[in-house]
Amino acid sequence: MRRFVISQAKNLIDQTRRRPLPNHKSLRLLSLAAASDSAPVLSSPRLFSSSSDMSGSDSSSSSLPVTLDSINPKVLKCEYAVRGEIVNIAQRLQEDLKINKDAYPFDEIIYCNIGNPQSLGQQPITFFREVLALCSHTALLDESATHGLFSSDSIDRAWKILDQIPGKATGAYSHSQGIKGLRDAIAAGIEARDGFPADPNDIFMTDGASPGVHMMMQLLISSEKDGILCPIPQYPLYSASIALHGGSLVPYYLDEASGWGLEISELKKQLEEARSKGITVRALAVINPGNPTGQVLAEENQREIVDFCKKEGLVLLADEVYQENVYVPDKKFHSFKKVARSMGYGEKDICLVSFQSISKGYYGECGKRGGYMEVTGFTSDVREQIYKLASVNLCSNISGQILASLVMSPPKPGDDSYDSYIAEKEGILSSLAKRAKTLEEALNKLEGVTCNRAEGAMYLFPCINLPQKAIAAAEAAKTAPDAFYCKRLLNATGIVVVPGSGFRQVPGTWHFRCTILPQEDKIPAIVNRLTEFHKSFMDEFRD
Amino acid sequence: MRRFVISQAKNLIDQTRRRPLPNHKSLRLLSLAAASDSAPVLSSPRLFSSSSDMSGSDSSSSSLPVTLDSINPKVLKCEYAVRGEIVNIAQRLQEDLKINKDAYPFDEIIYCNIGNPQSLGQQPITFFREVLALCSHTALLDESATHGLFSSDSIDRAWKILDQIPGKATGAYSHSQGIKGLRDAIAAGIEARDGFPADPNDIFMTDGASPGVHMMMQLLISSEKDGILCPIPQYPLYSASIALHGGSLVPYYLDEASGWGLEISELKKQLEEARSKGITVRALAVINPGNPTGQVLAEENQREIVDFCKKEGLVLLADEVYQENVYVPDKKFHSFKKVARSMGYGEKDICLVSFQSISKGYYGECGKRGGYMEVTGFTSDVREQIYKLASVNLCSNISGQILASLVMSPPKPGDDSYDSYIAEKEGILSSLAKRAKTLEEALNKLEGVTCNRAEGAMYLFPCINLPQKAIAAAEAAKTAPDAFYCKRLLNATGIVVVPGSGFRQVPGTWHFRCTILPQEDKIPAIVNRLTEFHKSFMDEFRD
Incomplete structure (x- = not known):
């Protein structure tokens, strides 16, 4: 962990040199935050490298006409945690992992923050993509070789869809x-x-x-x-x-x-x-x-x-x-x-x-x-x-x-694609059910954690009964206690979850949202890392 | 102008009271309006057939909680003429044309209201669609038959793009x-x-x-x-x-x-x-x-x-x-x-x-x-x-x-697709230039019409010096004079253009916007129909 902090600091200095100013202060804040949990809760991510001629300017010294004071206050008020601070830190870690492989106790960032199945390896339904490809490049429909490459019902469906579009123009409003x-x-x-x-x-x-x-x-x-x-x-x-x-x-x-x-x-x-x-x-x-x-x-x-x-x-x-x-x-x-x-x-x-x-x-x-x-x-x-x-x-x-x-209106019994379509669909849904169950059980085994079952959707939302010492440490770090926990989890395991405070919750309770979407073969490792992290977190902060 | 706005508002209120009529009656109203120029100017199109159990309900008698009085007044205030009343009338005419072919002095509706080139027959650039199809159904990239169906640079480009997407997942956020x-x-x-x-x-x-x-x-x-x-x-x-x-x-x-x-x-x-x-x-x-x-x-x-x-x-x-x-x-x-x-x-x-x-x-x-x-x-x-x-x-x-x-970043010299790409691109652009010129010249030949050249974009915006009699007729029909002209044009020729009042203009001047997008072989007929219509319109209303 210490090695990690040092490498982060080094990294930060490099970045600051490389990237001119406006951002270096906030970058440092975030980098340190990632390492030490001392992050102030920022209202939104800082993802931009500024262009070179911005050097030395910042919002206070700039003569530019638009400032936070002059923009629509409703925009300032709006928050969107699913792509918020923790995800931002994760993206920086992911970039740094490419360069400093040995600096982290994990090999990859696992994004459990958002319901984005294909980003975690879920394959699209073949029939759907066949139809889409045929409608994208309709010249394929006139080629005999297409029949060897596509299911016959995808070809039929593409024709049917094109016939419903005036002039078959998928490129028209x-x-x-x-x-x-x-x-x-x-x-x-x-x-x-x-x-x-x-x-x-x-x-x-x-x-x-x-x-x-x-x-x-x-x-x-x-x-x-x-x-x-x-x-x-x-x-x-x-x-x-x-x-x-x-x-x-x-x-x-x-x-x-x-x-x-x-x-x-x-x-x-x-x-x-x-x-x-x-x-x-x-x-x-x-x-x-x-x-x-x-x-x-x-x-x-x-x-x-x-x-x-x-x-x-x-x-x-x-x-x-x-x-x-x-x-x-x-x-x-x-x-x-x-x-x-x-x-x-x-x-x-x-x-x-x-x-x-x-x-x-x-x-x-x-x-x-x-x-x-x-x-x-x-x-x-x-x-x-x-x-x-x-x-x-x-x-x-x-x-x-x-x-x-x-x-x-997916394929129907008797259609060329029907069997493979059903196999793909049921494979995905039954695997999701299994993953939900495994993660739910694992979460319920953790000290001070209770988790309702995921009857549906793509998420678990466990309640973490955080020790007072952890809450005090979060307060000292000017961050919400569940965000404190989630940042610690990220830094120790590479697992990205979203603090319950991003979704609102009964005051005084703390949660996080974790998707059930990592592929099945990754679930055991996630469970192990999570369990290990939680144990050491509780050991550190148990009252 | 003020009088015109007030009359519109009054009209709207009357309609709200009058029309329990869900659709077929209001449809008829609009069709008649289209034919007679007596159309009330609706703030937006009525395109919906209501579900059967709406019959007999209207906003005043309904117990439904949402009324025009209770919604966001900013939404009411917003106007969008490019898809407004005239287009709505045109869509109805198009439907009716299918059934009553002989009732109209034209065979088809020609949509010159919106910059939507592919709806009027412009073909997409082949290279772009090849890449899109390959990225839609990536399994194609593993098939040898694909090489016979796609240009080699489209295959290279698809690979390059997929390599830039984490997990090659075009289905992920x-x-x-x-x-x-x-x-x-x-x-x-x-x-x-x-x-x-x-x-x-x-x-x-x-x-x-x-x-x-x-x-x-x-x-x-x-x-x-x-x-x-x-x-x-x-x-x-x-x-x-x-x-x-x-x-x-x-x-x-x-x-x-x-x-x-x-x-x-x-x-x-x-x-x-x-x-x-x-x-x-x-x-x-x-x-x-x-x-x-x-x-x-x-x-x-x-x-x-x-x-x-x-x-x-x-x-x-x-x-x-x-x-x-x-x-x-x-x-x-x-x-x-x-x-x-x-x-x-x-x-x-x-x-x-x-x-x-x-x-x-x-x-x-x-x-x-x-x-x-x-x-x-x-x-x-x-x-x-x-x-x-x-x-x-x-x-x-x-x-x-x-x-x-x-x-x-289109194909470059030396790429497999380059020559055909350039031919497609230049074919489209030179044809657009020709169409712009032909239409501009035709418009400038019309009595009382002046039209700046289309140096760029996709539109001509001629000024029509409308006779006082036409303006009076429009006022009597409670419609803006340029909208009156455009509706007449539509009913006589099937050509859909947008009145200048939808774009705002110097008060007291009248215009319409006409795209240059109908395919080249249709332009002579459009010019003829437009010229003929304009002549008869002026004959009818010349002071």
Whole structure:
């Protein structure tokens, strides 16, 4: 460890020489932080090497017109821990590992901070990529050699998709809601999933779920008097988007003791408290399966939630991006639309937006940025405004649109690709279930750690009962106790997790979020390193 | 004009009351409107068929919680004509054409409303699509048959790109600024273009130019006291984004008489006027080559603009997405960064953001949604905030990132694809130049029409000197006179153009924007139809 600190310091001096100034102070802070846990909690990463002629300038001495004081304060307020400080430190370590291999007690950085399966070796579904390649370079469809290289149903599907695109032009802007034929396929997929009708005109295709969430926040939030009920812990997209649009996050706490249960009494309590402060609560955000918490809601619970929204006049924002990620036999995913429709609630009764993404599920196509929102229960004049927002960005990317349609209408029995598709899909999902179980059990064996099972999604969110001495040390280092733990973990093991404080949590409790995504053969080593680190951490700080 | 706005608002309110009519009735209304010019000017299109159980509901009788009164008023205020009312009418006509072929005096709708080249038959650059297909389905790279199907340099390039992506995972989220190796290629391309250094850490890759513009507006605008100087006429992305972020558009008028000249005296006048109203002007947006106006700025003029920004402490937002689209031998594109650096201004002297897109140029890959902004001259703490904004959306789509790198580092002499690449590129650009010239000459032959040449970009923006009788007829029909003309044109010819009022213009003047993008073999027919229509329009309304 000592050797590590020295090498870091040396490194820092080199960097400072190499890189002119504005950054060297912050770099040093961060490097030292990485080594000593004395990091001040920075609001965001410093990832830039400055250009050469910036030398010697910094924000205080510069004559440049834009300063932190003059920019939009909502931007300053926004936080996004999933790509925050710890990840930044990890990226620096990774760079340094290339040069100073022997300086660290680990060989590689393992990114368990973000649901990014393919970055950790998960292979894409072959059929999906075949179709994408054929639609990218359509000249392939005219070559006989293509039949030897591609499955026959991928060729058929590519033709079918191209026929749905005016002029077969995958390089053209589409309708701002997405290509109609692809929305037809998605609506059919939703109908098959739910057993209730879905309308392609309700589908707004997006570059991933995030832009859809931003669009709805932009629509619903006029000022800080507009509130959005969000689960705590929550995926920080919600807090970030609400901050950027100047609204109020109205927290409702999930009950860790009952497996991150969502209690209607808690919703009511928080709604009333917000109203008593003059906040108009516009919507309820529910993440199911949960992120970072991994719970899968019971259908009965979903019914109560629908009734609550109906009664209180709230838009239900249903983040359903993990709908394919359920790992336990006693739980099943039900879309909120299916639940609402099965209760007899139609378009006139409830405003419901369901977000879906191609980044999650068994496909994990994060880099393709595709997804959609199904928007139901809005009057036509309000929907026109949503359409206008979509049209200002013209359309989402067509590759992502194609993948979103494939995800909702994969190969069927009898198709050339069907068997291999099912094998790939089930291989990924059963392996994820195994990894979730192994990591959960390992975490529960650690002193002072309790961890609910990951029923779904891609994360574990263990609670760490930190010793007072560790909390005091974190305070002395001006960092949150869970961030202190996570930085120590990173420096000792190369494992990157996100402190619970990035997701919010019951005050006085400490957690971290760890994905279940490292490949199966890496899990034993991760468990060993984590166990060893935790033991030595507790030995150092045990009260 | 004021009367016109009031009548619009009234109209909207009436509609809201009147229309329980979900769709078929409103559809008919619009179709009739299209035919008779009596269309109420809707703020945005009605493209939705509502689900069946919406029948009979409307916003006033519904118990749904979201109404036009309760949503964010900034969303209501935002307008985006490029996909607005006329396009909406055109889409309905197109649908109806399929059923009622004989009811119209034309066979097809020709979309000249938007710079979307591939929708009108422009073919993508083969090399770009080869690389994209190989990166989409990387298993192809292991097959020997691939060598018969792809150019050898596309295979080499695909390998090179994959080697730059951690784990070769094109399906993984990348760094929030984009894949480092691809940013290296872009920076090298900028250096080659400008002859001045470019730093890959200054590049933020985006899903097209629009999200980059939104990001900068979000950063710079805190309230309506923050102003952005924008050209008039302007591409409505700017007015839309400023409205959505709650800022003030400070107009500066381009001088039509001098070929849409940008006068510094006009900038100064408007800046001072805005300041006298208590507005802090944060930035100057310049579109070069111009949209919708098509002018290419002279280098000397650019120097004055840089000096103006430097002196007045403004961020220079340089929309340079048409940098490859220059059609006249006496003009040349110079990036603002090159101009600033050649004046001796470095990072410390001027805040400059250059936007580039893969949607324009000779490549026209609109549907792939790729682009970047080069952000220079900001202090590191402000750049961290820009990074944070990028990170909240995780990353731009990887296919778009790959294409952006290809566009900035295309095949070189000696590469397998070089000759065919150059032939494709020059074929497209020389044809665009020809089409621009033909359309410009045709427009200038029309009675009462004057049209500056399209030196660059993809548009002509003719001025139509409308007879008083036509203006009166438009007022009677509660529509702007240029919108009245454009609707008539659409109904008579199937040609879709956008009224100048969607881009703003000197009050009392009337224009429309027409792209130069229909394929060459369609141009003579377009010219004929346009000429014939214009003649009969003037015959009907000549004073």
